[in-house]
Amino acid sequence: MTTPTSPMARPCHPGDPVRWPEGCDRCYGRYEVVTVWQSRGICGYCYQAAKRITGICACGHEGVLPGIIDNRPACRTCSNIKLNVDCKSCGAEAELYSGGRCQRCVLADTIDRLLTNPDTGHMVPELVPVAEALKTMKRPNSGLTWIRQPHVDAFLADLAQHPVISHRLLDELPPSRTLDFVRGLLVEHGALPRRDERLARYERWALTAQARVVVPEHRDVIARFIRWGMLRRMRIMESVPNGTFLRSKQTVTVGIDFCNWLTTHGATLAELNQSHMDAWQAEGPTTRGFVSRFISWTAKAKITTEGITVIPHRRGTSPRLPAAEQREAIDRVVHHDDFSPRDRLAAILILVSVRTSRPSLP
Numbered sequence: 354m355t356t357p358t359s360p361m362a363r364p365c366h367p368g369d370p371v372r373w374p375e376g377c378d379r380c381y382g383r384y385e386v387v388t389v390w391q392s393r394g395i396c397g398y399c400y401q402a403a404k405r406i407t408g409i410c411a412c413g414h415e416g417v418l419p420g421i422i423d424n425r426p427a428c429r430t431c432s433n434i435k436l437n438v439d440c441k442s443c444g445a446e447a448e449l450y451s452g453g454r455c456q457r458c459v460l461a462d463t464i465d466r467l468l469t470n471p472d473t474g475h476m477v478p479e480l481v482p483v484a485e486a487l488k489t490m491k492r493p494n495s496g497l498t499w500i501r502q503p504h505v506d507a508f509l510a511d512l513a514q515h516p517v518i519s520h521r522l523l524d525e526l527p528p529s530r531t532l533d534f535v536r537g538l539l540v541e542h543g544a545l546p547r548r549d550e551r552l553a554r555y556e557r558w559a560l561t562a563q564a565r566v567v568v569p570e571h572r573d574v575i576a577r578f579i580r581w582g583m584l585r586r587m588r589i590m591e592s593v594p595n596g597t598f599l600r601s602k603q604t605v606t607v608g609i610d611f612c613n614w615l616t617t618h619g620a621t622l623a624e625l626n627q628s629h630m631d632a633w634q635a636e637g638p639t640t641r642g643f644v645s646r647f648i649s650w651t652a653k654a655k656i657t658t659e660g661i662t663v664i665p666h667r668r669g670t671s672p673r674l675p676a677a678e679q680r681e682a683i684d685r686v687v688h689h690d691d692f693s694p695r696d697r698l699a700a701i702l703i704l705v706s707v708r709t710s711r712p713s714l715p
């Protein structure tokens with residue numbers, strides 16, 4: 354049993370007691386009365402709101418309940434109200450949206466129109482279950498709001514013109530939330546195989562990234578590194594975690610930067626020696642240490658000579674006092690008479706921040 358829903362009428366102005374001294378008998382606002390229902394004057398706001406009240410009347414009828422009997426919403430028959438809420442297309446009793454038709458009918462028509470290829474008059478098989486899912490969504494109102502946005506309309510109309518819809522086709526379209534949503538529907542309804550979107554994103558990213566390598570020989574090494582050093586492991590994961598995705602991007606980015614740095618210093622990976630590595634690390638930020646993974650891979654693949662030392666970059670390696678030592682140190686500072694109050698406070702703050710600047714294990 355559904356309880357009647359009754360959206361509140363929301364007048365945008367406070368009413369006019371001079372012009373409409375009688376006012377509305379339902380909301381008691383001083384608004385123009387547009388109709389008389391059950392011998393009571395009804396204002397425009399209450400009239401519009403009444404069309405949206407749905408539920409089950411005391412008589413058992415389910416539908417629009419514009420009347421009020423014993424303080425409960427009541428159907429048209431019971432309250433003897435004449436109101437057109439019958440959809441011309443499906444006959445459903447609902448608030449009419451446009452052309453005398455309900456929201457669901459208008460939504461269905463819009464979807465069919467957008468997802469049908471105008472040249473062939475057919476919908477590609479992949480889009481059939483998507484259309485069905487959109488048409489039967491719980492709140493047609495939300496569907497209409499979504500589909501009426503110009504970018505959604507344009508995206509769907511464009512998609513409908515492709516003879517086959519595949520992940521590859523979607524990958525070539527500009528990324529957008531609409532695309533992600535539609536891809537999700539295609540996968541959910543079995544029109545496209547399920548895949549790890551993060552892995553797919555990484556593969557696309559890597560393809561563009563490797564084009565930044567200046568020397569073809571190095572570009573080939575980076576491509577192999579991506580394939581064997583990165584993707585092989587990622588592909589066997591059930592789903593690639595975001596941390597792995599980000600780290601793998603960083604690893605390849607630093608590898609590419611390193612290759613190009615070598616080129617500008619007149620060397621190839623085959624000629625790499627320790628002094629190159631030392632110079633590369635000395636000249637830049639400590640994140641250059643992320644090259645270690647690339648270098649150990651190239652050494653194993655006999656692309657670079659073995660034994661090149663890389664100072665690895667470690668995340669969050671600032672010194673930290675164990676809790677007991679910190680308490681002891683604070684104790685010493687607090688009870689040290691030679692400290693001025695200002696110095697004492699500064700010392701405590703430093704000790705505390707040494708402790709709290711690092712995340713501690715539970």
Ligand SMILES: [Zn+2]
Pocket residue numbers: 362377378379380381382384395396397398399400
């Ligand atoms: Zn009213």
Ligand SMILES: [Zn+2]
Pocket residue numbers: 410411412413414427428429430431432
């Ligand atoms: Zn009734």
Ligand SMILES: [Zn+2]
Pocket residue numbers: 440441442443444445454455456457458459
């Ligand atoms: Zn309808």
